[in-house]
Amino acid sequence: MALYSREDDVAIIAVNNPPMNALSHHVRKDLIKFLKVAEADENVTAIVLCGDGRTFPVGADIKEFHKSVSALGPTIIDIVHALEKSSKPTVAAIHGSALGGGLELALGCHYRIAMSTSKVGLPEVKLGILPGAGGTQRLPRVIGLDNAMKWIAYGHHHPAGVGASLGLIDRIVAKGGDIRRSAILFARSMVGKGLGQRRLSNVSVPDASKVEELMAKHLKEVGLRTRGALAPVVCLQVIKSSALLSYKDGLESERQGMMTLLASSESKAQIYSFFSERQVSKWNAPGIANHATAKPMQVRSIAVVGLGTMGRGIAISSLKAGKKTYVVELNSKALAAGVKYIRGYIETMKKRAQISEEQAAAMQSAIIPVSSYNGIANVDLVIEAVFENMKIKKEIFGKLDKVCKPSTILASNTSTLDIDEIASATKRPEKVAGMHFFAPAHIMLLLENIYGRKSSAETIATIMDIGKQMKKITVLVGNCVGFVGNRMYGYYTTESVFILEEAAYPEQVDKVLTDYGFAMGRFQVGDLSGNDIGYKIRTGLGITHKQQPAGTPERKRGVLRYCPLGDFLVEKGRLGLKVGKGWYKYEGSRTPIPDPEVRKIIDEYRTRHHIVPRDISSEEVLQRMLYPLINEGFKILEEGIAANPWDIDMIYQYGYAWPRHTGGPMYYAFTIGLPQVLKVIEEHWKAAGASEPHWQPSTMLTWLVENHGNPDISQWMPLMQKHKSKT
Numbered sequence: 178m179a180l181y182s183r184e185d186d187v188a189i190i191a192v193n194n195p196p197m198n199a200l201s202h203h204v205r206k207d208l209i210k211f212l213k214v215a216e217a218d219e220n221v222t223a224i225v226l227c228g229d230g231r232t233f234p235v236g237a238d239i240k241e242f243h244k245s246v247s248a249l250g251p252t253i254i255d256i257v258h259a260l261e262k263s264s265k266p267t268v269a270a271i272h273g274s275a276l277g278g279g280l281e282l283a284l285g286c287h288y289r290i291a292m293s294t295s296k297v298g299l300p301e302v303k304l305g306i307l308p309g310a311g312g313t314q315r316l317p318r319v320i321g322l323d324n325a326m327k328w329i330a331y332g333h334h335h336p337a338g339v340g341a342s343l344g345l346i347d348r349i350v351a352k353g354g355d356i357r358r359s360a361i362l363f364a365r366s367m368v369g370k371g372l373g374q375r376r377l378s379n380v381s382v383p384d385a386s387k388v389e390e391l392m393a394k395h396l397k398e399v400g401l402r403t404r405g406a407l408a409p410v411v412c413l414q415v416i417k418s419s420a421l422l423s424y425k426d427g428l429e430s431e432r433q434g435m436m437t438l439l440a441s442s443e444s445k446a447q448i449y450s451f452f453s454e455r456q457v458s459k460w461n462a463p464g465i466a467n468h469a470t471a472k473p474m475q476v477r478s479i480a481v482v483g484l485g486t487m488g489r490g491i492a493i494s495s496l497k498a499g500k501k502t503y504v505v506e507l508n509s510k511a512l513a514a515g516v517k518y519i520r521g522y523i524e525t526m527k528k529r530a531q532i533s534e535e536q537a538a539a540m541q542s543a544i545i546p547v548s549s550y551n552g553i554a555n556v557d558l559v560i561e562a563v564f565e566n567m568k569i570k571k572e573i574f575g576k577l578d579k580v581c582k583p584s585t586i587l588a589s590n591t592s593t594l595d596i597d598e599i600a601s602a603t604k605r606p607e608k609v610a611g612m613h614f615f616a617p618a619h620i621m622l623l624l625e626n627i628y629g630r631k632s633s634a635e636t637i638a639t640i641m642d643i644g645k646q647m648k649k650i651t652v653l654v655g656n657c658v659g660f661v662g663n664r665m666y667g668y669y670t671t672e673s674v675f676i677l678e679e680a681a682y683p684e685q686v687d688k689v690l691t692d693y694g695f696a697m698g699r700f701q702v703g704d705l706s707g708n709d710i711g712y713k714i715r716t717g718l719g720i721t722h723k724q725q726p727a728g729t730p731e732r733k734r735g736v737l738r739y740c741p742l743g744d745f746l747v748e749k750g751r752l753g754l755k756v757g758k759g760w761y762k763y764e765g766s767r768t769p770i771p772d773p774e775v776r777k778i779i780d781e782y783r784t785r786h787h788i789v790p791r792d793i794s795s796e797e798v799l800q801r802m803l804y805p806l807i808n809e810g811f812k813i814l815e816e817g818i819a820a821n822p823w824d825i826d827m828i829y830q831y832g833y834a835w836p837r838h839t840g841g842p843m844y845y846a847f848t849i850g851l852p853q854v855l856k857v858i859e860e861h862w863k864a865a866g867a868s869e870p871h872w873q874p875s876t877m878l879t880w881l882v883e884n885h886g887n888p889d890i891s892q893w894m895p896l897m898q899k900h901k902s903k904t
């Protein structure tokens with residue numbers, strides 16, 4: 178709802194729809210009603226629009242999208258026009274955030290004042306739509322086409338101060354000030370001043386003459402940064418009309434653009450992503466605890482054991498979260514190198530104004546270098562990040578168990594190893610869990626937390642809470658080899674080399690993936706992270722080319738199909754970007770260049786095995802890259818390793834840069850249609866048989882298709898649970 182009050186001659190209309198003052202239908206009805214009241218009351222000389230509680234409205238009610246109520250009048254644009262048309266000065270008083278439809282309301286007002294701490298923006302593009310209440314036509318009239326294109330096509334939130342520098346905000350209220358009082362005084366001071374030029378629909382776009390040049394520039398940038406997404410392009414096309422058409426015709430173009438985008442699978446995927454991102458914090462570890470019942474332990478100090486690639490980033494994340502951070506290496510040289518890196522990184526963040534001087538100083542003084550486990554006896558949480566080796570990890574956990582106080586939680590950053598086995602090295606398995614960070618750990622937003630068979634409710638709640646304090650998208654999963662992300666990714670890489678064998682070169686596979694929306698293809702990613710990582714894992718499994726006794730068929734490991742091309746590369750020193758050559762070559766930059774030498778390795782291999790390369794369609798490449806991964810996702814759901822399909826999708830968006838506009842692997846399967854996905858998987862399974870088990874259709878996928886066709890993704894787990902409870 179909204180509330181109406183009067184402060185002498187000024188009417189105050191306050192949106193009151195917790196938690197974020199979204200502009201739901203009932204709010205819109207109240208706003209129009211109260212604007213009419215204020216307009217009709219001759220004792221009212223000015224009107225202030227504001228939000229109760231945490232914030233100014235942050236936009237339309239996203240829950241209403243794709244439902245008929247979203248179109249029920251009054252619409253947000255009706256309110257924008259009523260605010261603009263008012264004969265009395267209307268002032269938006271912004272605190273918290275004015276986003277989307279909220280900022281569009283503010284653009285309907287004649288004036289906008291904002292707290293210095295507040296944020297403004299039109300983030301609709303991140304929901305796969307565009308600002309549909311006049312924002313595409315009104316924002317360029319205030320801040321110019323160039324800025325409006327940037328703001329709308331990327332959807333970032335901007336500090337109010339930036340808005341003020343561009344003329345969007347008329348006055349800033351300093352931190353601690355009273356925004357509502359300031360707005361009332363400001364509104365009163367505007368009474369009697371002409372409103373003509375304050376009505377944005379009357380104003381022209383300042384840099385309209387540069388429209389073609391700006392359009393070309395932004396289309397190019399958007400194409401590079403938001404590959405494959407439709408909404409940013411439609412946003413630009415619609416903004417363009419603000420420079421070329423009348424306000425009224427521009428609005429019509431906005432309406433049409435909105436209709437196109439609302440009907441797209443992209444907007445549905447983006448809205449799904451918005452809610453999924455928030456849903457993952459509502460974790461559930463069946464039979465142990467859930468987010469609502471379990472209480473976290475208070476963690477004041479964290480020890481990070483091992484300061485290699487991962488440990489350094491984890492330590493920085495811990496420091497950013499304000500924790501006293503013990504950093505541990507047994508070797509003094511390694512300790513010094515790790516500490517130097519961490520301290521240097523903090524200074525760089527300070528130089529780049531990513532953190533304040535005080536924050537940097539606090540982080541520096543919270544680092545405690547330690548070269549023995551005894552030094553971390555009293556910490557609340559240990560995160561181990563040493564080499565990926567079970568024997569070493571068990572040894573360390575055994576020692577930590579002896580040294581650390583009984584309440585200390587012991588977590589491992591292992592990317593693949595069994596958490597229960599690691600826990601078995603301690604006498605406190607209830608206090609052991611996995612905290613799988615992604616490289617670089619201080620930048621990547623994903624944290625995959627793993628509960629073991631014996632992890633306690635408090636341990637799980639604590640690692641989930643720490644993830645939140647580190648501002649990570651923290652997803653809780655069960656324990657299995659590779660957990661969720663890496664277990665699925667394994668089949669993506671397996672299938673990729675089979676495609677090389679049969680039909681394509683690395684750049685052809687990668688192009689299909691970047692056309693789909695990935696920023697990089699699988700082979701470029703391999704080069705970037707280092708092809709030796711996968712090689713080490715395969716060595717651990719005893720399956721690399723070099724480990725086989727003479728006479729072992731090159732393309733088999735037991736009954737399983739194998740392709741040693743990745744092994745050949747590493748054995749020839751082609752470790753990736755770090756050495757200037759891998760699946761591609763690199764000439765002084767990160768740009769991958771297709772390498773004739775790699776083609777030669779592949780060609781010779783094909784000749785040796787009498788493989789005649791065949792034509793392969795992009796569709797087949799995409800299906801073979803994505804469907805095994807999706808199939809494994811269903812197996813993970815079936816086993817209860819992930820609680821929901823959206824948990825998997827968030828792991829993929831935030832850990833593996835899956836293009837958000839397709840929702841994630843599981844949502845993409847739903848978009849394609851489960852029957853179609855299953856059909857393709859079954860065809861491959863029939864052709865490959867037991868030698869390629871990743872094509873064996875998941876029983877959950879098969880059951881869902883046979884019994885429900887393509888049920889809504891929100892129904893997958895309830896349907897399965899109902900089915901299981903009956904059988």
Ligand SMILES: CCCCCCC[C@H](O)CC(=O)SCCNC(=O)CCNC(=O)[C@H](O)C(C)(C)COP(=O)([O-])OP(=O)([O-])OC[C@H]1O[C@@H](n2cnc3c(N)ncnc32)[C@H](O)[C@@H]1OP(=O)([O-])[O-]
Nearest residue numbers: 197199235236237238239240247276277278308309310455
């Ligand atoms: C169909 C035709 C329509 C035509 C008109 C179009 C008009 C317009 O152009 C379109 C829009 O405005 S599009 C909108 C453009 N605006 C945006 O895209 C802004 C979207 N919002 C945000 O980005 C973040 O919420 C903030 C940064 C505002 C706060 O972040 P924070 O402090 O970390 O808080 P948090 O954890 O994020 O949220 C707390 C709770 O509030 C919930 N909720 C939030 N916004 C909601 C909404 N608009 N709605 C509903 N619910 C919304 C959220 O789900 C969560 O619920 P839970 O049940 O507790 O999980």
Ligand SMILES: NC(=O)c1ccc[n+]([C@@H]2O[C@H](COP(=O)([O-])OP(=O)(O)OC[C@H]3O[C@@H](n4cnc5c(N)ncnc54)[C@H](O)[C@@H]3O)[C@@H](O)[C@H]2O)c1
Nearest residue numbers: 483484485486487488506507511562563564565591592616
């Ligand atoms: N690198 C990645 O991309 C990545 C991503 C996610 C998870 N992981 C996991 O993180 C862990 C660490 O990987 P990394 O890439 O940072 O390895 P790394 O080789 O870069 O670093 C390991 C560090 O541990 C130190 N170390 C070894 N034994 C130690 C001990 N007993 N006590 C203290 N320090 C010790 C080494 O000196 C080294 O600095 C592994 O389990 C790995 O699987 C790695």
